[in-house]
Amino acid sequence: MEQVPLLHVLILSTTIFFLGMYGFFARRNMLMILMSIELILNSVNINFLAFNHYLYPHQLEGLFFxxxxxxxxxxxxxxxxxxxxxxxxxxxxxxxEDTNTMKY
Amino acid sequence: MNLETLSLLRFEWVIIGIIFVLLVMKLADADAKVKPMLTAINVILLANFLLGLVPMSDGSLFNNFFRSTSLIVLQKNILNLGVLLISLTAYRYLSNIKNQIEYYILMLTSLLGMFVMISSGHVLMLYLGLEMSTIPVAALVNYNRKQRNSSEAGLKLIFSSAFSTGVLLFGISMLYGAVGSLDFTTIACNLEVNALTLMAFAFILGGFAFKMSVVPFHLWTADVYEGAPVSITSFLSVISKGSVIFVFMSALYSLFGHMEEAWLYIVSILAIITMTVGNLFTLRQQNIKRLLAFSSITQVGFVLVGIAGASAMANSSVIYFVLIYVLSNVAAFGVIGAISDTNGNETLSAYKGLYKSNPYLALILSLSLFSLAGVPPTAGFFGKLFLLTSGMGNALYVVLAFASINLVISLYNYLRVVKTMFMDEAEIELGKVETNFPLNIALIVCATGLIIIGFIPAIYNYISSLSYGI
Known part of the structure; x- marks a missing residue:
């Protein structure tokens, strides 16, 4: 079976990371902002697992992280x-935006 | 479990012990005897601080995940002293609210996280410590649950810290991809300067800059400081910031030591922007907590000048400065807390004619503001002097020029408050502000420290003997 190359996985995780970043700044609902943070953290997880699997398969450091x-x-x-x-x-x-009472 | 484990982890054991006892007390619903409990916690923290002055052997535990050196013990001790002083100044606030036990559980958990973070020898421990130190603080910021400001501040803190952790972790994952291990010594040996590690460094720097509120990432600071209860504001501005500064410095010097030419310019530019923007925003503040928030941003700018020195002297000067910064900020916030507990007013106009009504508080506050501004003979002068000298060691003349201009502007900012206290007539008579025994102790310790630390060369020499450069 042919494996997905590492580059593709990294492109996926980077895309998810910046989608999360966009959501964090653009969304107005707090729960959506929270979801965006989760997206960022999950992209980091994909990164760790991909690096662990492709580059350093003999250890488990990335998996545990x-x-x-x-x-x-x-x-x-x-x-x-x-x-x-x-x-x-x-x-x-x-x-x-409706909960912003303190400014400057 | 042997004696070495016990002695290397002694700070952590004491804090864990206090937290455990408090949790049991909470379960047993022993809320009634508040004052003996507060006193007991303060005494244990004092004992913990004194224990830290006893010299201790270096060593590492858990497969180098946890390490301890004399320098780390010193840094923990500074944080411990800060928490003790804050706990003393918060005595009156805590006597008037209901949930004192949770207050201490959260604050000490955060302190424990900082200890773990400072002693970490592996990025995983660094991450866990960082999270452990920020998440409880968000709950603490939201402590006045009935107030709108407080909830808003808690929300802003938890969102920005979660976001910055995400950015930091993305950098760490790239670092893992580049090096293949996250042990500090392995990273320091195997790090090569290439596109991937530079990218990783940029993300990690961004994450730390968020936590330290360096300028492009400072937007949460003022709002969070304004909304939080006063003692928590001082905890955030002194302890949280100080611990992240320590960790950032050790990460720069020991992890990214090879990449000095890459980060030197970034850190210098950040220092210039941070000092300037922090100062310019301080100019227009009318709320004293916001004013001190922006002033703490400015102080971080000066710390970055010292860090950019990248030598053993830079290391010792930053630690020395943080010690002085702890004393001056805790004194300032102690006075502000006493006044805010009395009349609930935190605007600058409440301080008009403070010298006439409360000469003692006014003198302490002005002493700490002079120290923040760096006026001799207060200790703040020596702190700034060493920071700028270490920047000079790396020939950062442009940064130093900006720093000296900013020193003048910041002098205006602080003297504005002093002038309000001493020269203006009070609009509303404040009356005598009552200070209790713990607050008095904290204020007197801070004031004495601010006056004499600069004149005891042994302190700086001791820090300097432990420091390391690149």
Whole structure:
């Protein structure tokens, strides 16, 4: 069976990374922004796994790093969601532009 | 588990112990006896700080994932001192709110994360420590849950820190692709300068710059500082920033030491922009917390000048400066917290005529502001002097020219506050601000430190004897 070349995987992960970055800056809904951050982190996971599989198949460092990333991302999202819920109680909206009271 | 493990990890053990006891107390619902608990935590933190002054052997643990040297112990001790002082200044705020236990659990977890991050010998530990130190702070920033500002600040902090972690991790994954291992020593030996590693470095620099609030990445800083409770603001501006500065410096010197010519110009340019923009934004601030937020951005710019020196002297001057910065910022925020607890006002106009109503607080605040501005004979002068001298060692004359111009502008910024306190007439009479015993101790320790540290050469000599360059 023919393998997908490393370059293609890297193109995929970079595309996902910048899609996440675009979403982070362009979206107005906080949950969508959170999803964009997840996209960024998942592109990093793809990168780690691809490098591990193609370049250094005799070790497991990249694999374990990506497992830690998934775990920590879950904790991060839990705190972020808690803050968003609290913010929703104060402002009655999850639109990022309506919750901007402090400026300059 | 042997004695070496115990002694190398002693800071961590103490912090873990406190967190564990607090968790059990929370489960047992022992909220009633607040004051003895606060005192006990402060005493343990003090004991931890004093324990750190005892010299200790170097070593590494867990297959070089965790390492400890005298320099690392010193850095941890500075952070420990800072947390102790902040905890003392927060005494009054904590007596008036409900959930003190969670406050300490979150703050000490964050401190534990910083210790792990500083001692890391592997990028995985660095990442875990970084996350452990930022996520609890986001919850702390949101501590006044009933206030809109506080929620907004917490949201901004968690989003920007998650984003910056993503950027940092993308850089780390490229570094892994280029080197094949994430152990610090292996990376330092095998790193070659090519397109992939330069790209990796750019992403990693971006991630760290976010955490340190270097200028193109500083937009979250002022809002988060304004919305957070005062003691958390001082925690963010002193402890979080100081720990990331330490880690950034050691990453630059030991990981990317080979790429010095590549990062020297980037760091210099970032230093110039950071100092200038930070100062210019400070000019127009009317809220004292925002003013200190932008001033902390400016101070990071000066630190970058020192880091760009890339020598053993640069290393020691940055650590020395962070020590002084801890003392001056904690004193300033201690006074601000006392006033904000009294009348809830954080605008600059609340400080009019402070000298007439509260001469003691006004003197402490002006001393710390003089130290931040770098006026002799306060310790801040010596800190800035060493930073700029180490920049001079690398012949960065343009950066130094900008730094000296910025020193003048920042003097205006700080003197504006001093003038408000001493010369303006109060619009609303403030009355006597009550200071309790812990706050007084913290303020007096900070003030004494600011006056005498510059005149004790032993401190700088000790730091300098531990430092390393590229």
């Amino acid at each position: 990506s497992m830690f990333i998934i775990t920590v991302a879950a904790g991060e999202v839990a705190v972020a969601i808690a803050i968003i819920i609290n913010l929703y109680r104060r402002f009655n909206t999850v639109d990022i």
